[in-house]
Amino acid sequence: MAHQLLLIEDDERLAQMVVDYLEGAGFRVRHSTTGGGGLTLNEQHPFDAIILDLMLPDMDGLDVCRSIRSVSQTPILMLTARGEAMDRIVGLELGADDYLPKPFEPRELLARLKAILRRGAAVASGDGANDILKFGRLEIDRDAREVRLDGEAKSLTGHQYEMLRALAEHPGRVLSREQIMDLVRGENLEAFDRSIDVHISRIRQAIEEDPKEPRRIITVRGAGYVFAKAQE
Secondary structure (H helix, E strand, O other), X not given: OOXXXXXXXXXXXXXXXXXXXXXXXXXXXXXXXXXXXXXXXXXHXXXXXXXXXXXXXXXXXXXHHHHHHHHOOOOEEEEEOOOOHHHHXXXXXXXOOEEXXXXXXXXXXXXXXXXXXXXXXXXXXXXXXXXXXXEOOEXXXXXXXXXXXXXXXXXXXXXXXXXXXXXXXXXXXXXXXXXXXXXXXXXXXXXXXOHHHHHHHHHHHHHOXXXXXXXXXXXEOOOEEEEOXXXX
């Protein structure tokens, strides 16, 4: 069955190009030119992923992202023409799984969509994820896709969970940003400017006693991040 996608984009020329390309790749796409219309469609129909423009005529795309995330964990890929990194950072903090700056190549959009959909498919099938990684008081349940600290479940986006899992499956090994993205996406895509750092910050807030002095995910200056083998 074809994946169902929701595209919320007010640029009708760009939207038509995206719809044609993705439908040519086997997806089914519903399109809304407004944030309010997109939210209504999302309430009425289940979607496998949502492509969301940040600049919409009736409401801020960040507000749309917040509204969607309050009721659903459907993967969200943001599109942004804004030059400021803060917009993308805020979007990621609100729960978006990924972002793609405009202008973009349709092939890159397709690759990123396939990556987040693969993660969802792996969860549904339980493929290769029937055990629990334990590091002291921290548990990463790969079957339930749940992270627990002292038995308490911690809230992470799908993208943040995948990043933590990738780090935890290579404890003691320094992973560059490019390696992390490759492990998470399954695609050899270029790492973004600050998005990895934003996700790491959010993960630390969830699993570290003091996010400013992390003991589980350590920054190796100029190299990347390492997940500590020995943990309390």
